[in-house]
Amino acid sequence: MQAQPEGTEWVESDVGGLAAALDDTELMIRVKEGHEPSFALLLKKHRSPVVHFLYRMVQNAAVAEELAQEAFLRVYRSRTTYEPTAKFTTWLFRIATHLALNSLRDGKRERQEERLDAVSEEAPARQISDRRPTVEAALVKESRLAEVRRAVAALPAKQRAAVLMHKYQEMDYTQIAKALHCSESAVKSLLFRAYETLRARLAHMA
Amino acid sequence: MELRCPIASQENLEWLLDYGTSRMATGDAAALERHLSTCAACREMVAGRRSVDAALDLWEAPGVSPAFNRQLYQRIQHETSWRDRLWAPFRWLVAWRGIPAAAAACVIAAGLIVAPRMMVERPTAGPAQPPVIRVDSQQPEQVVRDLDDMEMLHNFDRAVQSGPGSARL
Numbered sequence: 076m077q078a079q080p081e082g083t084e085w086v087e088s089d090v091g092g093l094a095a096a097l098d099d100t101e102l103m104i105r106v107k108e109g110h111e112p113s114f115a116l117l118l119k120k121h122r123s124p125v126v127h128f129l130y131r132m133v134q135n136a137a138v139a140e141e142l143a144q145e146a147f148l149r150v151y152r153s154r155t156t157y158e159p160t161a162k163f164t165t166w167l168f169r170i171a172t173h174l175a176l177n178s179l180r181d182g183k184r185e186r187q188e189e190r191l192d193a194v195s196e197e198a199p200a201r202q203i204s205d206r207r208p209t210v211e212a213a214l215v216k217e218s219r220l221a222e223v224r225r226a227v228a229a230l231p232a233k234q235r236a237a238v239l240m241h242k243y244q245e246m247d248y249t250q251i252a253k254a255l256h257c258s259e260s261a262v263k264s265l266l267f268r269a270y271e272t273l274r275a276r277l278a279h280m281a
Numbered sequence: 282m283e284l285r286c287p288i289a290s291q292e293n294l295e296w297l298l299d300y301g302t303s304r305m306a307t308g309d310a311a312a313l314e315r316h317l318s319t320c321a322a323c324r325e326m327v328a329g330r331r332s333v334d335a336a337l338d339l340w341e342a343p344g345v346s347p348a349f350n351r352q353l354y355q356r357i358q359h360e361t362s363w364r365d366r367l368w369a370p371f372r373w374l375v376a377w378r379g380i381p382a383a384a385a386a387c388v389i390a391a392g393l394i395v396a397p398r399m400m401v402e403r404p405t406a407g408p409a410q411p412p413v414i415r416v417d418s419q420q421p422e423q424v425v426r427d428l429d430d431m432e433m434l435h436n437f438d439r440a441v442q443s444g445p446g447s448a449r450l
Contacts, residue, residue, distance in 0.1 A: 122349065127342035136343050143345075144353045151357055216339070223336050242337050247304070248295065267294045274329035277336045 099163030106154045114154070118147055121164065124244055125171050131239050132175040134228055142178055146171045161253055168244065169254040172236050179232050219280055226276040233257075234269035241266055284316040288323055297326045 097105070097113075099120070105113035125146055130139035149170050161169075227235055233255060240246045240254060251266075252259045287293045296313050299305040305313075317324050 118350065118353070123345055126345045126349070130342045131340070136346075140346060140349055140352075144349070144356060147353055148356055148360070152360070219336070220339050223340050227337075227340075238337075241298075242334070243342075263295045263298075266298055270298060270330055270333055271326075273333045273336075274326075277333055278329070280332065280336050 100159040103150075103154070103157055103163055104159065106151075107157050114151060117150070117163070121167055122147075125167060128168065128239055128244060129171055129175055131227065131243065132172075132232075132236060133178055134224060138178065142174045143171065145174055162250065164244075164246070165250045165253045168240060168246065168250070169256075172240075172254050175236065176232050222280065223277065226273055229276070230269055230272060234265050234272070237262055237265045238269045238273070284312045286316065286320055286323060287313075288320075288326065297323060298330060300327050301331065 099117060102113040102117050106117065122143065126139055126143045129142045129146075130136055133139055133142065146167065150167060227238070230238065236255060237251055240251045246254070248259045248262050252262045255262065255265075257265075285292055287297050293309075296305065296309060300310060300313055313323075317327060
């Protein structure tokens with residue numbers, strides 16, 4: 076594959092209508108057949124959800140992007156052996172979850188926990204809305220956000236992954252179960268416990 | 282039919298998580314609503330779930346950096362170039378499409394020639410036998426016969442030397 080300077084030229088110029096015409100599995104089959112613009116299209120569709128999921132898992136933007144690149148690299152690497160046995164997003168999030176859990180296990184967690192107390196460089200710019208809230212309101216919001224992040228970070232890694240996929244990616248229980256290599260009932264139980272824990276920790280914010 | 286309490290029975294727990302969202306079927310929502318009107322624990326759970334949802338909504342993820350795609354394609358390029366380097370010594374096999382076919386034909390031909398010979402030269406298959414040392418043994422009668430023959434030749438030789446008339450066999 077040739078490196079793309081911006082990465083999206085293929086998508087915008089050559090395969091504009093491809094996204095509407097083909098679903099992810101069909102796109103991946105095209106990638107398997109050597110159609111590289113389809114890979115660019117899959118990347119465009121799923122890059123943000125994967126990066127956001129990984130960011131909320133590891134709570135470090137740089138690490139999240141590195142892991143997301145690794146996830147897409149693995150997808151590209153596996154293109155020749157790809158078999159559409161599961162939904163593409165399930166497969167992609169399975170890879171992403173696996174990478175995130177490994178990253179947390181490998182001790183990269185310490186780095187991100189340091190950042191929990193300190194306000195991250197990239198987040199505040201997005202958290203302050205255009206309505207220009209007062210400094211006090213911004214601080215309150217920032218403090219609440221830090222609590223949310225801390226509460227999520229304190230969840231066991233699998234519960235955290237389940238909550239993030241359920242809440243932000245709006246994945247169904249079957250998909251989450253496949254991504255986490257467990258049964259649907261185990262996912263429901265994980266989620267129930269996770270939301271209970273969050274409820275207890277964030278009760279005062281209601 | 283009355284819904285069994287999800288918390289008490291640990292059945293349909295997901296209803297408490299999904300209540301009020303598009304995940305839940307209308308019929309299920311109606312059944313849960315009837316149950317909520319009588320169950321304080323489930324009502325509290327649903328309220329708590331909503332407040333957690335609201336809190337989680339505060340958390341926006343940062344945007345993806347503009348360098349993301351470039352870095353990813355660089356990694357792909359790097360990996361591909363390494364694979365190319367490893368594959369380079371064998372590339373001519375693919376480039377010259379006739380050569381692999383010719384090589385395959387040669388291998389098959391060689392196999393057809395060599396295989397029958399191997400089958401002839403190695404007729405016995407099975408466990409290797411220890412080498413057998415063959416010792417020729419001569420019977421006593423044979424030795425006696427050989428001695429008689431030698432004596433007869435010796436007499437014949439002497440008869441020839443003494444003259445034609447003295448030859449007695």
